[in-house]
Amino acid sequence: MKLAFGLQTYAFFYLGFLYLPVLFLPLFSFNDGTIVAFPIKGWTLEWYRQLGSQDTLIQALVNSLLVGAVSAMLSTAMGLFAARAYVRYRFRGKRISEGLVMLPLVVPGIIVASSMLVLFISMGLKPSLTAVILGHTFLALPFAVAIMKSAFDDFDVSLEEAALDLGSTVLETFRRVTLPIVAPGIVSSLLVTFTVSFDEFVLAFFLSGNEPTLPVYIWSQIRFPAKLPNTLALGSLLLLASVLLLVIAEFFRRRSSKSLV
Amino acid sequence: MNLRSEGAKGVALSAPATVYVGFLVAAPLLILVAYSMWTQTYVDIDRTPTLANYREAFTDPLVRHLMIRSILIAAAVTVVTVALAYPIAYFIAIRAQKKTLWLLLITIPFWSSYLLRVFAWKLILGFNGVLNSALLALGLIDEPLTFLLYNEFAVVLTLAHAWAPFAILPIFVSIQKIDPSLLEAATDLGSSRIESFLRVTLPLTLPGIIAACLVIFIPTVGDYVTPSLVGGSDGKMIANLIQVQFGAANNWPLGATLSLLAMLSVGFVAIVFVLSANGFGRRIR
Numbered sequence: 265m266k267l268a269f270g271l272q273t274y275a276f277f278y279l280g281f282l283y284l285p286v287l288f289l290p291l292f293s294f295n296d297g298t299i300v301a302f303p304i305k306g307w308t309l310e311w312y313r314q315l316g317s318q319d320t321l322i323q324a325l326v327n328s329l330l331v332g333a334v335s336a337m338l339s340t341a342m343g344l345f346a347a348r349a350y351v352r353y354r355f356r357g358k359r360i361s362e363g364l365v366m367l368p369l370v371v372p373g374i375i376v377a378s379s380m381l382v383l384f385i386s387m388g389l390k391p392s393l394t395a396v397i398l399g400h401t402f403l404a405l406p407f408a409v410a411i412m413k414s415a416f417d418d419f420d421v422s423l424e425e426a427a428l429d430l431g432s433t434v435l436e437t438f439r440r441v442t443l444p445i446v447a448p449g450i451v452s453s454l455l456v457t458f459t460v461s462f463d464e465f466v467l468a469f470f471l472s473g474n475e476p477t478l479p480v481y482i483w484s485q486i487r488f489p490a491k492l493p494n495t496l497a498l499g500s501l502l503l504l505a506s507v508l509l510l511v512i513a514e515f516f517r518r519r520s521s522k523s524l525v
Numbered sequence: 526m527n528l529r530s531e532g533a534k535g536v537a538l539s540a541p542a543t544v545y546v547g548f549l550v551a552a553p554l555l556i557l558v559a560y561s562m563w564t565q566t567y568v569d570i571d572r573t574p575t576l577a578n579y580r581e582a583f584t585d586p587l588v589r590h591l592m593i594r595s596i597l598i599a600a601a602v603t604v605v606t607v608a609l610a611y612p613i614a615y616f617i618a619i620r621a622q623k624k625t626l627w628l629l630l631i632t633i634p635f636w637s638s639y640l641l642r643v644f645a646w647k648l649i650l651g652f653n654g655v656l657n658s659a660l661l662a663l664g665l666i667d668e669p670l671t672f673l674l675y676n677e678f679a680v681v682l683t684l685a686h687a688w689a690p691f692a693i694l695p696i697f698v699s700i701q702k703i704d705p706s707l708l709e710a711a712t713d714l715g716s717s718r719i720e721s722f723l724r725v726t727l728p729l730t731l732p733g734i735i736a737a738c739l740v741i742f743i744p745t746v747g748d749y750v751t752p753s754l755v756g757g758s759d760g761k762m763i764a765n766l767i768q769v770q771f772g773a774a775n776n777w778p779l780g781a782t783l784s785l786l787a788m789l790s791v792g793f794v795a796i797v798f799v800l801s802a803n804g805f806g807r808r809i810r
């Protein structure tokens with residue numbers, strides 16, 4: 265079949281196109297030269313070694329970890345409750361609510377960033393990590409809701425009913441039956457929302473003030489050609505971290521849907 | 526409130542998320558509207574209502590130019606991304622043996638930082654960059670290609686890469702949903718493969734295509750990172766101008782006005798698109 269063969273060839277080329285940028289970054293981070301071009305001069309770990317001694321970088325990393333962790337917890341907590349409501353109950357305004365929480369996915373970044381900056385300033389909240397956390401929680405919420413919805417989707421309601429019939433209180437049932445069963449979903453949601461925050465740039469650029477997160481720090485470094493090799497090394501580490509986190513998240517998500525048979 | 530009733534439970538559980546998103550969508554919008562009618566006087570804001578910002582935005586040729594360019598670039602990105610993605614979605618849904626593996630392979634690169642991916646494209650497309658040096662070394666070109674970076678081409682290419690999974694996934698889902706017996710019926714009734722694709726598959730996947738177009742078009746109009754890094758002066762978009770107002774130019778009221786106008790233009794184009802796409806869908810069915 266000629267068509268099938270053509271499609272398959274195209275698919276492989278397309279995959280190459282998708283992976284091109286994420287593979288070149290790590291490749292040239294080991295290059296023993298400051299210009300990003302072929303041929304590669306030699307292999308070195310020097311650029312990675314230099315990263316450890318840059319204090320502003322370490323501070324930016326700490327900021328990013330903090331923002332990521334708090335936004336992940338806030339968005340997952342809200343997503344957990346909302347997803348349970350969407351999957352389990354019928355109530356007035358459900359469709360509007362479900363649509364609304366997905367809105368952050370499609371609003372243009374610059375509009376969210378500029379309008380939040382204006383809002384926070386009007387409310388007396390100066391650009392800071394707190395402002396970034398509030399913004400990232402907003403952006404990460406749709407991911408948390410979507411993941412928690414799929415975790416609750418195949419959840420067997422009769423387990424909860426059994427616990428209630430056997431005399432557990434509502435809280436006990438939630439803590440000892442519901443929570444353990446959806447735990448893999450929660451872990452998956454925490455990891456995904458953390459990654460969303462960890463990689464986010466435009467909002468942090470507007471809202472972080474003089475407390476840069478890692479992407480904002482990278483943005484400030486991109487302008488200096490002399491810093492290029494270090495930026496490549498740092499970028500490669502970030503790529504690796506994101507992919508690892510997501511693979512672990514996927515593992516947990518699959519485990520949650522398997523355990524619900 | 527009686528928490529035992531199902532409705533009350535649902536409302537109570539979904540309230541934090543709904544209120545949070547609702548507040549952070551509505552409140553900034555209202556304040557943006559207010560700001561757009563104020564005036565910047567050095568470090569202070571003059572709160573006398575005026576339409577001067579709108580007048581400036583509508584008469585300034587640069588604003589009009591950047592707004593139109595942003596919409597055209599976003600439209601080009603949408604068309605290119607969807608056109609490149611459709612065959613892949615088709616391949617995965619119909620032909621591929623390991624669907625989940627393919628879907629995973631396609632999404633993995635997009636879980637990395639968007640900023641870094643755009644930055645990587647800048648390095649790949651540059652005058653002394655990866656692509657030019659590779660082509661030179663292979664002897665395929667004699668001097669570096671200059672049309673690669675700092676223009677609309679670079680912006681469209683980078684964004685078509687960035688939004689690929691957002692096109693592939695909805696189209697994949699809509700192809701996956703098609704009942705194979707419909708295609709068999711078309712073949713039995715004498716349709717050629719192209720005919721049955723055009724008259725069965727394509728119309729049935731139209732909702733997926735429309736969803737993909739919206740999800741790509743709307744955020745792309747307001748993209749900041751890509752035009753800044755790979756756009757050069759020919760590829761600047763409205764987001765760059767908005768950022769300048771909130772940064773170096775320190776004219777927040779004008780920035781607020783531009784944000785609002787960008788949002789309205791996007792909304793208008795999106796609505797016109799959905800209406801005409803649905804009309805088109807009815808015609809070909």
